Amino acid sequence: MKADLGVRESMLAAVPGLRAFAMSLCGKMDRADDLVQETLLRALTNIDSFEPGTNMSAWLFTILRNLFRSEYRKRRREVEDADGRLAESLKSPPDQQSHMEFEEFRVALAQLPPDQREALVLVGASGFSYEEAAQICGSAVGTIKSRVNRARTRLAELLAIEGASDLSPDSTTQAVLSGNDPA
Amino acid sequence: MRDRKPTAPAQPADQTTTKRGKTSASLGPEIQAKIGKQLRAYYAGLIEPPPERFVELLRKLDKPVGEGPSE
Numbered sequence: 001m002k003a004d005l006g007v008r009e010s011m012l013a014a015v016p017g018l019r020a021f022a023m024s025l026c027g028k029m030d031r032a033d034d035l036v037q038e039t040l041l042r043a044l045t046n047i048d049s050f051e052p053g054t055n056m057s058a059w060l061f062t063i064l065r066n067l068f069r070s071e072y073r074k075r076r077r078e079v080e081d082a083d084g085r086l087a088e089s090l091k092s093p094p095d096q097q098s099h100m101e102f103e104e105f106r107v108a109l110a111q112l113p114p115d116q117r118e119a120l121v122l123v124g125a126s127g128f129s130y131e132e133a134a135q136i137c138g139s140a141v142g143t144i145k146s147r148v149n150r151a152r153t154r155l156a157e158l159l160a161i162e163g164a165s166d167l168s169p170d171s172t173t174q175a176v177l178s179g180n181d182p183a
Numbered sequence: 184m185r186d187r188k189p190t191a192p193a194q195p196a197d198q199t200t201t202k203r204g205k206t207s208a209s210l211g212p213e214i215q216a217k218i219g220k221q222l223r224a225y226y227a228g229l230i231e232p233p234p235e236r237f238v239e240l241l242r243k244l245d246k247p248v249g250e251g252p253s254e
Contacts, residue, residue: 008241008244011244012233012237012238015233015237016233017230019231020226020229024225036237037236040240044241044243047244098224098228101224105221105225106225109222109225121222121226124219124222125226126226152214152218156210156218159221161214161218
């Protein structure tokens with residue numbers, strides 16, 4: 001069997017996103033790369049079952065996601081990964097400020113249940129539609145939507161993003177009403 | 184004598200459905216936007232060019248599968 005150049009190129013083009021997705025799921029770059037490698041090997045072995053013209057990226061994400069899930073179930077019995085600390089081996093993003101935000105976000109994301117995390121990442125970052133994400137996760141579209149909603153709500157709590165606190169005129173209003181002039 | 188009819192199945196399934204809209208709308212659009220932005224920034228920080236070993240691996244696509252490594 002020989003796959004054409006288009007297939008190889010579209011697989012290769014999907015690799016950066018696959019790694020980022022794997023990293024978001026498992027939190028360790030070396031493990032993420034093992035997952036990607038395993039995914040590509042499976043894909044190569046089963047390339048005949050890929051329908052040309054369909055979404056290569058979604059196909060690869062599905063394989064990776066299923067690999068992660070079965071591995072996760074296996075590992076959970078062996079290793080306790082409950083502290084949610086992810087990615088010690090991560091490369092640091094360029095500047096200090098964004099590194100702090102990156103870290104904060106990474107830690108918060110790691111605290112989400114895996115099903116919510118994968119749904120949020122697929123829809124919010126990997127660029128898949130709810131329908132595609134549902135296909136990748138083998139779930140109903142409504143399930144994905146509710147997982148994404150719950151993930152957002154939980155993240156907002158974890159990151160202490162307060163409802164429109166930047167825009168809220170409450171403090172000013174209260175100060176005026178109570179006659180307290182902010183000196 | 185029992186007057187209770189089995190017509191009230193005490194399952195507020197409909198209510199749950201009606202309320203769902205409200206629950207999911209509890210995050211304001213600006214909070215959702217903030218989270219979305221942070222998520223994309225996080226994800227972008229993970230995007231790197233594919234390592235050589237994957238490029239190498241995909242070269243195997245050009246070789247017949249099952250023949251094992253040839254030189």
